[in-house]
Amino acid sequence: MTAPRTPLQPDSSTSSATVGVPPRGTPLYQSHLDAGAKIVDFAGWSMPIHYGSQLKEHEIVRADAGMFDVSHMVVLDITGGDAKSWLQGILANDVAKLGYMGKALYSGLLTPEGTVIDDLIVYLAEDGYRMVVNAGTREKDLAWLRKTSEGREVILTVRDDLAMLAVQGPNAINKVCSVKPQWADAIRALKVFQGVAMGEWFVARTGYTGEDGLEIMIPATEAPAFFSQLIAAGVAPCGLGARDTLRLEAGMNLYGHDMDETISPLQAGMGWTIAWEPASRDFIGRAALEAEKAAGVAMKQVGLVLEGRGVLREGMRVVVAGAGEGVITSGTFSPTLKHSIAIARVPAAVGSTAEVDLRGTLTPVRVVKLPFVRLGKKVFD
Amino acid sequence: MLDIPAELKYAASHEWMRLEADGTVTVGITHHAQELLGDLVFVELPKVGTTLAKEEQAGVVESVKAASDVYAPIAGEVVAINTELEAGPEIANTEPYSGGWFFRLKPADAADLDGMLSAEDYARELGA
Numbered sequence: 001m002t003a004p005r006t007p008l009q010p011d012s013s014t015s016s017a018t019v020g021v022p023p024r025g026t027p028l029y030q031s032h033l034d035a036g037a038k039i040v041d042f043a044g045w046s047m048p049i050h051y052g053s054q055l056k057e058h059e060i061v062r063a064d065a066g067m068f069d070v071s072h073m074v075v076l077d078i079t080g081g082d083a084k085s086w087l088q089g090i091l092a093n094d095v096a097k098l099g100y101m102g103k104a105l106y107s108g109l110l111t112p113e114g115t116v117i118d119d120l121i122v123y124l125a126e127d128g129y130r131m132v133v134n135a136g137t138r139e140k141d142l143a144w145l146r147k148t149s150e151g152r153e154v155i156l157t158v159r160d161d162l163a164m165l166a167v168q169g170p171n172a173i174n175k176v177c178s179v180k181p182q183w184a185d186a187i188r189a190l191k192v193f194q195g196v197a198m199g200e201w202f203v204a205r206t207g208y209t210g211e212d213g214l215e216i217m218i219p220a221t222e223a224p225a226f227f228s229q230l231i232a233a234g235v236a237p238c239g240l241g242a243r244d245t246l247r248l249e250a251g252m253n254l255y256g257h258d259m260d261e262t263i264s265p266l267q268a269g270m271g272w273t274i275a276w277e278p279a280s281r282d283f284i285g286r287a288a289l290e291a292e293k294a295a296g297v298a299m300k301q302v303g304l305v306l307e308g309r310g311v312l313r314e315g316m317r318v319v320v321a322g323a324g325e326g327v328i329t330s331g332t333f334s335p336t337l338k339h340s341i342a343i344a345r346v347p348a349a350v351g352s353t354a355e356v357d358l359r360g361t362l363t364p365v366r367v368v369k370l371p372f373v374r375l376g377k378k379v380f381d
Numbered sequence: 382m383l384d385i386p387a388e389l390k391y392a393a394s395h396e397w398m399r400l401e402a403d404g405t406v407t408v409g410i411t412h413h414a415q416e417l418l419g420d421l422v423f424v425e426l427p428k429v430g431t432t433l434a435k436e437e438q439a440g441v442v443e444s445v446k447a448a449s450d451v452y453a454p455i456a457g458e459v460v461a462i463n464t465e466l467e468a469g470p471e472i473a474n475t476e477p478y479s480g481g482w483f484f485r486l487k488p489a490d491a492a493d494l495d496g497m498l499s500a501e502d503y504a505r506e507l508g509a
Contacts, residue, residue: 001395
């Protein structure tokens with residue numbers, strides 16, 4: 001057997017700051033070992049890849065409830081009189097849309113050339129904003145945020161004192177409420193993409209799986225006990241492996257794979273995250289994106305479906321008859337659909353079919369709109 | 382936890398071999414190999430009757446996270462394949478040394494087995 005040709009590198013954008021430094025564990029590291037996790041190095045962190053079977057963990061999240069340690073992600077509190085105007089200048093989406101406390105917004109953070117530095121979530125908080133960015137882009141993002149906020153009244157506080165757990169699946173909210181009955185009313189009242197502060201904790205109805213669920217920020221010292229309580233309530237610990245297959249079925253981008261600093265958000269399925277109005281809001285990257293739109297966007301993001309045998313993988317060439325070539329940016333076997341699916345960047349003129357160079361054989365695939373799966377069900381024709 | 386049965390022979394490319402009473406050799410992938418790949422989702426096997434040279438590609442395993450080629454550890458003719466793997470590739474995860482076997486060879490030269498790794502050699506190969 002050869003060494004696996006495409007080892008799972010859920011995040012290839014590890015910052016140079018972590019090179020040569022031994023990976024560090026999150027506040028839940030011991031909890032993972034106790035739960036039987038297989039640990040891998042991910043963006044400088046020792047993280048669970050699975051606890052026995054990635055496929056079983058995937059299925060549990062679609063059918064019941066699973067939890068992911070996402071403490072490696074970077075939580076950032078933003079305060080100061082210029083916080084709003086600064087965010088309106090650096091994010092492609094507009095924080096002015098955040099109409100009520102705890103409301104969340106998904107946005108790209110762009111270079112002046114109109115390419116993607118990172119994707120993130122920003123929440124409206126009592127005294128400003130809270131932002132969550134990717135682990136693999138930590139140093140780069142922080143440097144960019146510090147640089148662009150220089151000379152403004154903006155205070156950035158990195159919250160490394162918090163752990164974060166994503167509890168996802170149709171029964172996730174019920175199970176969290178059974179562990180925290182005193183919070184049940186407030187949690188059940190959350191709209192999708194809204195969070196609420198509970199003392200030092202923060203509970204948001206967000207996720208990365210295509211299922212209902214919560215992402216919960218917890219003081220690091222309290223995280224292991226909460227993790228144990230959730231296990232007792234029947235929430236299965238799940239690793240990064242299942243997290244990747246779930247987000248791919250849900251048609252969600254992964255930074256460093258589906259987009260990066262060489263890719264425009266218009267070509268990575270992020271057009272909906274750009275707030276063009278008001279036209280007077282001149283965010284970083286706007287001029288480049290407007291020029292790209294005016295010239296015609298050459299490539300677009302689509303879903304690919306292979307109903308036969310074989311697995312579509314990142315990096316494989318996509319051939320679109322009469323229109324040129326594209327590339328698979330994320331591919332996997334879909335545990336829910338029982339065949340392979342992929343996210344690809346292809347010529348905008350693509351129709352309903354394409355071919356993928358599958359280990360030397362041009363193989364026909366169907367081209368579909370993303371996502372593939374939502375709330376446990378297949379959603380494409 | 383390394384599971385390397387003492388009675389089998391091994392190739393550095395993570396195949397195992399068992400000499401059967403009728404002189405054929407059963408081939409599969411090791412416990413370590415399936416662990417490296419994770420959950421298997423497709424297995425492609427050679428056709429019965431194919432003659433394989435030593436180290437020739439004999440099939441493919443695809444897991445959720447990766448694809449990998451499987452080789453003939455010794456030269457021979459394929460006399461049987463485990464069709465159960467085509468419907469249930471996960472058997473190679475759960476029973477790599479029994480129900481999860483891949484194919485059976487009639488060796489071109491039975492002495493070729495002697496040159497393969499012992500369980501001890503293979504364990505050393507894995508740095509165990």
